[in-house]
Each structure stands twice: as structure tokens, then as C-alpha cells.
Amino acid sequence: MQKVNHYFVNFYFTKMNFCVIIDEINYAQRGDDMIKKEMIAMLLAGGQGSRLGVLTAKVAKPAVAFGGKYRIIDFPLSNCINSGIDTVGVLTQYQPLRLNSHIGIGIPWDLDRNIGGVTILPPYEKSSNSEWYTGTANAIYQNLDYMESFHPDYVLILSGDHIYKMDYEVMLDYHKEHKADVTIAAMPVPMEEASRFGIVITDEDGQITEFQEKPPQPKSNLASMGIYIFSWPALKEALVALKNEPGCDFGKHIIPYCHEKGERLFAYEYNGYWKDVGTLGSYWEANMELIDIIPEFNLYEEFWKIYTNSDIIPPQYISGQAVINRSIIGDGAEIYGEVDNCVIGPGVTIGEGTIVRDSIIMKDVSVGEGCVIDKAIIAESVEVGSHVTLGIGADVPNQRKPDIYAFGLVTIGENSVIPDGVQVGKNTAISGVTTKEDYPGGVLGSGETLIKAGERS
Numbered sequence: 001m002q003k004v005n006h007y008f009v010n011f012y013f014t015k016m017n018f019c020v021i022i023d024e025i026n027y028a029q030r031g032d033d034m035i036k037k038e039m040i041a042m043l044l045a046g047g048q049g050s051r052l053g054v055l056t057a058k059v060a061k062p063a064v065a066f067g068g069k070y071r072i073i074d075f076p077l078s079n080c081i082n083s084g085i086d087t088v089g090v091l092t093q094y095q096p097l098r099l100n101s102h103i104g105i106g107i108p109w110d111l112d113r114n115i116g117g118v119t120i121l122p123p124y125e126k127s128s129n130s131e132w133y134t135g136t137a138n139a140i141y142q143n144l145d146y147m148e149s150f151h152p153d154y155v156l157i158l159s160g161d162h163i164y165k166m167d168y169e170v171m172l173d174y175h176k177e178h179k180a181d182v183t184i185a186a187m188p189v190p191m192e193e194a195s196r197f198g199i200v201i202t203d204e205d206g207q208i209t210e211f212q213e214k215p216p217q218p219k220s221n222l223a224s225m226g227i228y229i230f231s232w233p234a235l236k237e238a239l240v241a242l243k244n245e246p247g248c249d250f251g252k253h254i255i256p257y258c259h260e261k262g263e264r265l266f267a268y269e270y271n272g273y274w275k276d277v278g279t280l281g282s283y284w285e286a287n288m289e290l291i292d293i294i295p296e297f298n299l300y301e302e303f304w305k306i307y308t309n310s311d312i313i314p315p316q317y318i319s320g321q322a323v324i325n326r327s328i329i330g331d332g333a334e335i336y337g338e339v340d341n342c343v344i345g346p347g348v349t350i351g352e353g354t355i356v357r358d359s360i361i362m363k364d365v366s367v368g369e370g371c372v373i374d375k376a377i378i379a380e381s382v383e384v385g386s387h388v389t390l391g392i393g394a395d396v397p398n399q400r401k402p403d404i405y406a407f408g409l410v411t412i413g414e415n416s417v418i419p420d421g422v423q424v425g426k427n428t429a430i431s432g433v434t435t436k437e438d439y440p441g442g443v444l445g446s447g448e449t450l451i452k453a454g455e456r457s
Contacts, residue, residue: 035115037087037150039172039229041080042143044136045073045160046093051279053404054413054431055379057455060092062160063099064283065362065380067290067299068328068343071102072277073160074308077118081109082304083168085156087116089146091139093123093132108307121146135247137254141239147232155235157228157250163286163297164274165304171229174268178206181234181263182255185227187270197223198251200267208265213251222267224251225274234263273297281407284377287343287360291326313346321352330363337371351386368420375426376410384412385420393425396447405429405449413455431455 049061056064062073073090080088088111092099105111106118121143123132133139140147140157147155154175156168166185175183186200194215201210201220212218228250238254238261245253259265273296277283289296299306313332318324323338330346337354344350345362351369359376367373368386376390384390390410398405405411405427412418413431422439424430425446432452436442444450 035150037116037152039085039154039156039168040087040089040116040147040150040152041076041085041156041158041168042140042147043073043076043080043088043090043158043160044139045090045099046096046133046139047161048094049161049278051404052283053280053401053411054429054451054455055280055283055377055411056095057413057431058095059414060095060099061278063095063102065345066163066277066283067287068330068345069310070306070308071099072163073099073102074306075163075165076158076160077103077106077109077111078304078306079164079166079168080158081111081307083166085168086111086113087150088118089121089143090118090160091121091133091143093139096120096122102309104309108309110307116150119146135245135249135253137239137242137248137250138245140235141243141248144236144239148236152232155230155232157226157230159226161278162225162274162276165272165297165306166227166270166274168229171227171268175229175231175266178266179264180229180266181231182258182265183229183268184208184255184265185225185270186222186267187225187274188221189223191218191221194218194221194223198226198255200224202267206266206269208259208267211255211259211265213256222269225270226251228255229268234258279407280377280404280409280411284360284375284407284409288341288358290343291328291341293326311346319352322350337367337369345380362414373410375408376412378412379414379416381414382412382416382418384418385422387421388418389423390418391426392423393446395426396445398427398429398447398449400449401429402427402447 045062047061049056063071066072100120111118195218199212199218199220200208200222202208238257242248242253275286277286316329316333319336322335325340327339327342329344332347333344334349336352337350340357342356343360347364348361349366351367353369354367354371356373359373361378362380364381365378367384370387372389374391395408408426410424411429416431417433419436422442424444427447430450432455
């Protein structure tokens with residue numbers, strides 16, 4: 001083992017001059033530089049998010065806009081840098097273009113590092129075969145070499161589709177204190193909802209005695225949040241042991257494997273705000289909670305900022321006749337009508353005489369004059385004509401996908417066009433460039449779906 005000299009330059013400034021001091025640091029090297037990170041994060045961001053319907057037809061769920069300024073993936077990325085984690089692998093797969101361009105080299109999150117930083121990890125062709133990620137754990141296994149290159153003591157596994165703030169360093173301290181092999185972040189949920197989650201049962205010390213994956217009769221209300229800290233040897237061994245498991249998943253395979261093997265599994269109880277925005281209803285609700293008088297989830301805290309990659313655009317313009325009540329208005333928006341209880345993204349135009357209520361309108365949407373919009377989610381770059389009415393009629397279940405297009409919402413996919421003068425009912429979905437001929441009698445009734453040829457629902 002040879003000694004290699006590395007030099008670090010420090011600049012010291014005074015009122016009149018500055019001096020340069022070169023510090024020499026010696027450390028052992030084996031062939032190449034020994035990179036060492038105590039904990040790295042692996043961020044799973046490849047999911048389609050099919051329960052968001054037309055919102056994710058052309059974009060990965062973590063890249064969906066949120067809160068008038070951000071994208072969903074901004075929250076775990078910001079949590080990482082705020083927690084002192086400077087090495088993050090982002091695993092992408094479904095519709096990755098916008099996600100990749102949003103993350104870039106990680107500058108907004110201070111993750112543009114020479115060693116570590118943020119790295120996009122898509123599936124890739126190997127010498128023997130080419131395969132997609134088939135499960136959450138399979139995706140991590142396929143990037144074993146990436147993780148090993150940092151010689152981590154611990155690996156943090158995250159999902160890219162949750163809205164929350166968490167100090168992962170506190171969770172790591174808990175992991176160390178209990179000499180755990182695996183620590184699972186968990187939070188109490190109402191007992192009647194517990195069957196929707198992976199449930200952990202613990203003893204008085206927090207050690208997990210039993211793990212139930214979406215049980216019909218849950219024994220506890222402590223739900224797994226899909227956030228894990230693994231000691232590196234335990235994670236590596238489990239991934240290699242289960243490498244041939246079809247659709248290998250953390251909740252279904254890795255965690256039970258570690259438990260059956262007798263490893264030390266602990267639950268780290270979290271009691272802050274956490275929202276899985278996996279359905280249109282929860283996504284709409286989470287956005288609406290931001291505009292409460294005292295929001296449960298505060299975007300404005302100085303000590304825990306949420307960072308994003310945002311365009312340099314002019315400030316918003318509010319005309320003299322505009323009326324705005326309890327709403328978030330993004331930069332570059334032009335408001336000429338009335339906005340009540342809404343989240344309005346950057347570059348949105350609301351025409352004169354238009355009323356928008358209880359709605360989410362994303363980036364670069366244009367809404368014409370004399371419209372009435374009630375409880376709608378309108379994706380990016382949509383063009384809504386004049387004298388359009390969205391959200392009328394009875395609350396009829398959607399005929400095609402009643403479990404997705406629900407909650408009384410009108411959902412419009414990105415780059416869609418809504419012609420002048422049409423009326424659209426509740427629990428509806430529209431995607432594509434539509435014309436008046438697509439609306440018999442000028443109406444798309446409640447519960448109906450309008451997906452133009454070539455578009456995805």
C-alpha cells in the first residue's frame with residue numbers, strides 16, 4: 001500500500017491582501033483513490049404513478065409539479081442536503097426526460113460535487129443482457145457497483161414521490177444507537193387505514209418483532225413509510241441472496257428476508273407531516289393544504305428550505321380588476337380574472353371574467369376569458385379556450401377508471417387543448433388536442449373520459 005500526497009489550497013483574506021496556504025494530506029491508496037462516504041442515499045424515482053392518470057402519461061410521477069413552484073422529487077432531494085447527505089443516486093426508468101433535465105448536475109440542491117453529488121442511474125445494457133428494473137430492490141441490486149464505489153457504512157433508501165420533511169441524520173443516530181442492521185421509518189396511521197400499508201409490530205424498545213405487508217387484519221397502526229437505513233453489509237448480502245427473485249421488492253422480499261435471518265430490525269417513529277400523493281385526491285388535497293391559514297406543511301421555514309430548479313422569469317402580474325383569495329400564485333403568472341383557493345403555477349394566464357376555484361393549474365397554462373373552473377387539476381402547457389365551464393353537473397363515477405378519476409375532479413393532461421364554449425362534468429379526464437366535434441352538444445358529461453388517438457390515459 002503506497003502513500004499518496006494530496007494538496008488542498010486554502011485562501012485567507014485580509015483587508016489588504018490574501019495569502020495562499022497549501023495543506024498536505026497523506027492517506028493510503030490502493031490503486032485508485034479510496035473514496036469513503038459514511039452514508040449514501042438511493043432515491044427510487046422510476047415509477048409510472050399510474051393512479052395519477054393523465055398527469056403521468058408523459059412524465060414520471062416524481063417530476064409532477066407541486067405547490068406552484070416545485071416538483072415532487074424536490075422534497076427528498078432537499079431533505080438529503082439538509083441532512084448532510086451529499087451523495088445521492090437517483091434511479092429513473094419511466095418517462096425520465098423531464099426528471100433528468102430538472103435534476104441536471106444537482107446545482108439547486110448543492111449536489112454538484114466532484115466526489116459524490118447526484119447521479120442519474122437509468123437501467124443499462126450489460127455485457128450479458130439488458131433488463132429493466134423489475135422491483136424496488138432489483139433496481140438497487142442493479143446498481144451495486146455504484147454503491148460499492150463509495151465504501152459506505154450505511155445506505156439510505158428513499159422513494160421519490162412523497163411530500164415531507166425529515167432529518168435523516170437523526171434517523172441515522174437512532175440506527176447507530178440501537179446497533180441496527182435495518183431501520184424502517186414508520187408513522188402511526190388511523191387503524192381503519194392500516195391495511196393499506198406495510199405494518200410493523202415492535203416491542204417496547206422499538207425492535208421489530210413482526211412485519212405485515214398490507215394485512216387485512218393489522219396488528220398495529222405503525223405504517224412503514226418506505227424509508228430505510230441499512231447497514232451496508234446487511235443490504236449487500238440480502239440483495240445478492242435475492243437477486244433472482246422476480247420483481248424483488250423491499251417490503252415484500254428484502255425486509256422479510258432480513259427479519260427471518262434474525263437481523264436487528266428497528267422502527268424509527270416519525271410524527272411529522274408526510275403525504276403519499278399517489279392518487280389524484282391525495283395530490284389535490286396536499287396542494288390545497290398549502291394554502292390553509294396555518295398550513296400543516298410549511299414551505300417557508302428558513303432552517304429547512306425546499307430547493308428546486310426554477311426558470312428565471314418575471315414576477316407575477318395582477319391586473320386592477322383581478323380578485324385573488326387565499327391562493328398561491330407562481331412567478332410570471334398573469335391574473336385578469338378571479339382566483340379563489342387555488343395553486344397557480346408559473347407562467348399561467350387567467351383571462352378577464354374567468355373564475356377559478358379550488359383548482360391546481362400548472363406551469364404555462366393559458367385560460368381564456370369568461371370561463372368557470374371548479375375543482376380541476378390542469379397539467380402543464382394546456383390551452384383552455386374562452387367561455388369554457390369545467391366541473392359542472394352531478395358527481396357521477398368515471399365510466400372507464402372509477403378508482404382513478406374520482407373525488408369530483410376534472411383532470412386535464414399536459415399539452416391538451418380545450419376549445420371555446422364547451423362544458424365538462426365531474427370525475428372526468430381529458431388528454432390531447434380536442435375540438436368542438438369531440439363534445440356532443442358542446443358537453444363532456446360527468447364520468448366521461450376523452451383521450452385523443454395517440455394519447456395515453
